Amino acid sequence: MEPIVKSAEDALSEIETLEFDRFNALDLSLTVAKWSCLTDPAVEEFPTWEAWVTAMQVGAGLFVSGMADEGPVHCRIGTHGEVKIRDPVQERRGPGRSRTPLAIACMAFDADMPIEVESEYLPKAFPQRSWLEEFDT
Known part of the structure; x- marks a missing residue:
């Protein structure tokens, strides 16, 4: 140990x-x-x-x-x-771009309470877990 x-x-x-x-x-x-x-x-x-x-x-x-x-x-x-x-x-995504919206959307999806996410940097497929390929970052 x-x-x-x-x-x-x-x-x-x-x-x-x-x-x-x-x-x-x-x-x-x-x-x-x-x-x-x-x-x-x-x-x-x-x-x-x-x-x-x-x-x-x-x-x-x-x-x-x-x-x-x-x-x-x-x-x-x-x-x-x-x-x-x-x-x-953080350095790659820039200031003011928190992961909080993604975390909340994913938790809601897991709890069978999907929410709509309006974000210029968060693709809708992320919180719905429906992506098949990699996204450009």
């Missing part, structure tokens, strides 16, 4: 600067949390709780950065304190 914990710590320490570590941080944090439950299945020890809280904070930080209109978002992650997470796609 020690190599996984070290990999997770390395990814979290570079989450602000390296896109590769942002990509791996959630998977590694969740793996550490799950592996902690092998030795503490009743989740009675503080390190197990800390592992799950860290994984939740990483997931929330990545989600919020993807929803932000622009700039990095400030998040608290475990013992690393406050970090700034930037969404790597």
